[in-house]
Amino acid sequence: MPSLSCNLLDYLNDHKRFIMSKQKEKNNEPDRWLDDPLNVRKLIRGFYWLCAIVILIDVIFSLGWHRHAAFTEDISVHSLETLPAFYGVYGFLACVGLVYVSKLMREFAGKKILMRDEDYWDK
Numbered sequence: 001m002p003s004l005s006c007n008l009l010d011y012l013n014d015h016k017r018f019i020m021s022k023q024k025e026k027n028n029e030p031d032r033w034l035d036d037p038l039n040v041r042k043l044i045r046g047f048y049w050l051c052a053i054v055i056l057i058d059v060i061f062s063l064g065w066h067r068h069a070a071f072t073e074d075i076s077v078h079s080l081e082t083l084p085a086f087y088g089v090y091g092f093l094a095c096v097g098l099v100y101v102s103k104l105m106r107e108f109a110g111k112k113i114l115m116r117d118e119d120y121w122d123k
Helices: 004-027 037-064 076-080 086-106
Strands: none
Touching: 004 037, 037 086
C-alpha cells in the first residue's frame, strides 16, 4: 500500500506540471532545463552529495592532521577549533544569529527602528 506522503507528492508534482504547462501556453517559451522536476531533483541531490563529501574530507583532515588552530593548546577555545566541522557549525550559528539580530533591529519593543511605513517618503 503506498504511503500518504507518496500520494501527496505525486499529486503536487502533477499539479505543478499542470500549472507549468498552462504558464507555458501563455508565454510560448521553450522548455528550460530546470523546468523539468527531475533535473531539479538531480541538482538538489548533487548538492547533498557535495555537502557529504566536504564533511567527510573535513573529518578526515581534522582527525589525521593538525590544522594549526593554535600554537599552544593551553586555552580551551583553541581546542574547539580542532573539532571536526567546527568552522561550518560556527558559520551557521553566526548566520542564524545575524538573522535574529536583524529581526530585533527591525522592531524592538513595539517601536520600529529600521523598518518604515510604505508611505514614509511620501509624508
